[in-house]
Amino acid sequence: MRPTPEDATRVTCVGAGVIGGGWVAHFLARGYDVTAWDPAPDAEEKLRRLVDAAWPALIRLGLADGAARDRLTVAPTLEDACAQAHFVQESAPEKLELKRDLLARLDAAAPEGVVIASSTSGYPMTEMQTGAENPGRLLVGHPFNPPYLIPLVEVVGGERTEADAVAWASRFYEVAGKSVITMDRELPGFIANRLQEALWREALHMVANGEATVEEIDDSITEGPGLRWAFMGPCLTFALAGGEGGMAHMLDHFGPSLKSPWTRLEAPELDRALYDGMVEGCERAANGRSIADLVAERDQGVIDILRATGRLPGRREERK
Amino acid sequence: MRPTPEDATRVTCVGAGVIGGGWVAHFLARGYDVTAWDPAPDAEEKLRRLVDAAWPALIRLGLADGAARDRLTVAPTLEDACAQAHFVQESAPEKLELKRDLLARLDAAAPEGVVIASSTSGYPMTEMQTGAENPGRLLVGHPFNPPYLIPLVEVVGGERTEADAVAWASRFYEVAGKSVITMDRELPGFIANRLQEALWREALHMVANGEATVEEIDDSITEGPGLRWAFMGPCLTFALAGGEGGMAHMLDHFGPSLKSPWTRLEAPELDRALYDGMVEGCERAANGRSIADLVAERDQGVIDILRATGRLPGRREERK
Numbered sequence: 354m355r356p357t358p359e360d361a362t363r364v365t366c367v368g369a370g371v372i373g374g375g376w377v378a379h380f381l382a383r384g385y386d387v388t389a390w391d392p393a394p395d396a397e398e399k400l401r402r403l404v405d406a407a408w409p410a411l412i413r414l415g416l417a418d419g420a421a422r423d424r425l426t427v428a429p430t431l432e433d434a435c436a437q438a439h440f441v442q443e444s445a446p447e448k449l450e451l452k453r454d455l456l457a458r459l460d461a462a463a464p465e466g467v468v469i470a471s472s473t474s475g476y477p478m479t480e481m482q483t484g485a486e487n488p489g490r491l492l493v494g495h496p497f498n499p500p501y502l503i504p505l506v507e508v509v510g511g512e513r514t515e516a517d518a519v520a521w522a523s524r525f526y527e528v529a530g531k532s533v534i535t536m537d538r539e540l541p542g543f544i545a546n547r548l549q550e551a552l553w554r555e556a557l558h559m560v561a562n563g564e565a566t567v568e569e570i571d572d573s574i575t576e577g578p579g580l581r582w583a584f585m586g587p588c589l590t591f592a593l594a595g596g597e598g599g600m601a602h603m604l605d606h607f608g609p610s611l612k613s614p615w616t617r618l619e620a621p622e623l624d625r626a627l628y629d630g631m632v633e634g635c636e637r638a639a640n641g642r643s644i645a646d647l648v649a650e651r652d653q654g655v656i657d658i659l660r661a662t663g664r665l666p667g668r669r670e671e672r673k
Numbered sequence: 674m675r676p677t678p679e680d681a682t683r684v685t686c687v688g689a690g691v692i693g694g695g696w697v698a699h700f701l702a703r704g705y706d707v708t709a710w711d712p713a714p715d716a717e718e719k720l721r722r723l724v725d726a727a728w729p730a731l732i733r734l735g736l737a738d739g740a741a742r743d744r745l746t747v748a749p750t751l752e753d754a755c756a757q758a759h760f761v762q763e764s765a766p767e768k769l770e771l772k773r774d775l776l777a778r779l780d781a782a783a784p785e786g787v788v789i790a791s792s793t794s795g796y797p798m799t800e801m802q803t804g805a806e807n808p809g810r811l812l813v814g815h816p817f818n819p820p821y822l823i824p825l826v827e828v829v830g831g832e833r834t835e836a837d838a839v840a841w842a843s844r845f846y847e848v849a850g851k852s853v854i855t856m857d858r859e860l861p862g863f864i865a866n867r868l869q870e871a872l873w874r875e876a877l878h879m880v881a882n883g884e885a886t887v888e889e890i891d892d893s894i895t896e897g898p899g900l901r902w903a904f905m906g907p908c909l910t911f912a913l914a915g916g917e918g919g920m921a922h923m924l925d926h927f928g929p930s931l932k933s934p935w936t937r938l939e940a941p942e943l944d945r946a947l948y949d950g951m952v953e954g955c956e957r958a959a960n961g962r963s964i965a966d967l968v969a970e971r972d973q974g975v976i977d978i979l980r981a982t983g984r985l986p987g988r989r990e991e992r993k
Contacts, residue, residue, distance in 0.1 A: 407972075413976055505892075540884050544893040550938075551874065558941045567958055575905065588887045618875065618938035631880060634880065
């Protein structure tokens with residue numbers, strides 16, 4: 354039986370490497386009973402080391418009531434691990450056959466109706482769920498590293514996943530303290546990885562051509578746009594470049610420069626539908642805040658981040 | 674006569690819109706005497722309003738000794754504005770002919786040897802310096818909006834710019850509290866804009882194809898990779914995805930997936946030179962810090978940013 358997302362208290366994590374172990378740390382810190390299973394002989398020792406290493410950070414973040422490391426059990430078999438689960442998170446190595454077989458075994462072992470999520474960053478669930486008897490409860494819950502600190506989880510089902518299972522998982526992750534994006538279609542790289550991969554590929558081209566060094570690339574982000582992206586995304590940030598006119602003015606003004614060869618990625622046609630989509634999307638995202646409100650928010654956010662990361666400019670002692 | 678970068682106390686800002694006015698606010702806050710000029714009839718009123726709006730943020734950031742808004746003078750003519758300058762920052766609209774003519778006039782008006790920087794984000798100095806009698810002192814100092822908060826300045830000369838002028842400007846900006854990347858060649862979009870433009874183009878494609886909404890794109894960054902990019906750039910961040918093996922392991926492991934169609938930007942060939950460039954660049958950037966050191970730094974940074982931006986997870990009151 355599937356409990357409600359609010360009543361789920363027992364999480365099973367299958368695969369206890371960097372991602373799986375990070376999930377274990379996250380669920381423990383949020384007050385869950387966690388059962389882990391990993392076939393590697395030294396898996397338990399490594400996992401407990403990972404949780405111990407993460408714990409001071411999790412204390413600083415704030416533990417949930419009752420959260421404790423001794424609520425972690427390492428099970429001897431996959432079947433034992435799944436027997437009492439309210440939710441299963443699979444984080445095995447990225448190999449399609451392995452994931453397909455493992456998900457079929459998890460489906461056979463987990464109580465009826467319990468949702469099983471895969472941490473995969475590479476495979477669509479449609480290709481991974483083919484071996485399972487009950488594919489309807491299998492879906493992707495893609496985290497970011499480390500899962501105990503970065504809030505984002507991208508949730509998406511495969512062709513045979515039930516809509517109820519997707520809705521259950523999205524709500525469950527929210528209750529468990531994550532930021533959830535629920536996608537309505539399978540997309541290679543989901544959303545965040547596609548975006549960061551585009552930036553990453555341009556960076557590789559620049560290094561390959563001697564146009565910038567690794568350090569310059571990193572500095573250009575941390576001292577520049579990265580300061581804004583920690584709290585205001587690229588769309589809303591660019592809307593502010595349009596002044597009081599917002600995204601519409603920005604597209605009117607900078608739309609033509611989409612054709613200039615600033616990156617190796619070809620720009621899409623800025624047709625009416627895309628234009629409207631961007632402008633209306635930014636209006637929804639602003640949710641009643643004026644451009645001046647957003648500018649004030651951005652400024653305060655940058656200051657907070659500069660202070661939090663020890664980068665407030667000092668007094669200029671070198672000058673009288 | 675060109676003073677030393679440390680002895681420069683008088684800055685002239687030409688063009689007083691969002692960027693030029695932002696420069697004025699920055700230099701005032703860092704304790705400079707600032708003279709501004711802008712041909713628009715209401716420029717002075719708008720400029721003083723912009724400085725007043727920015728000032729509370731600048732107080733929170735920490736003003737330099739002696740910094741004061743009344744050290745701003747608005748000059749009646751370009752020639753008056755430049756007569757006593759130790760440094761000139763041009764932030765006129767992005768029109769090539771206009772910039773070319775304006776830079777020639779600034780060159781004629783500014784004291785001998787004084788460095789003149791353009792805020793342009795679009796034109797190479799080689800194309801803008803053709804009308805000036807002394808092109809050797811003209812260069813690009815490209816800021817990010819708002820210049821009084823975002824530290825990055827990209828400095829690059831044109832074909833006829835003297836190396837001494839580039840070195841002077843880079844040092845001057847550092848003394849004035851900026852983070853400087855000095856580029857050895859003209860590159861459309863410089864570094865940071867090329868990188869963010871790649872991400873931006875992928876975002877536009879996703880909206881155009883209905884793959885993600887504006888809000889999902891923004892959330893995927895602010896709740897995901899954007900939390901790291903405020904203090905650790907994309908290269909070093911990805912190196913941590915390689916575990917103890919760092920960037921080398923990351924490229925071994927994920928190199929093949931560069932060929933998968935995650936974005937519309939084609940990946941470069943991951944040949945030996947690029948591989949070594951990335952690995953050695955990350956080692957230089959780590960500067961003696963181990964992967965474990967970097968992981969601890971990343972974790973602390975993310976926590977600091979979540980706290981600074983009010984996003985520490987609360988206690989889970991919804992569960993017993």
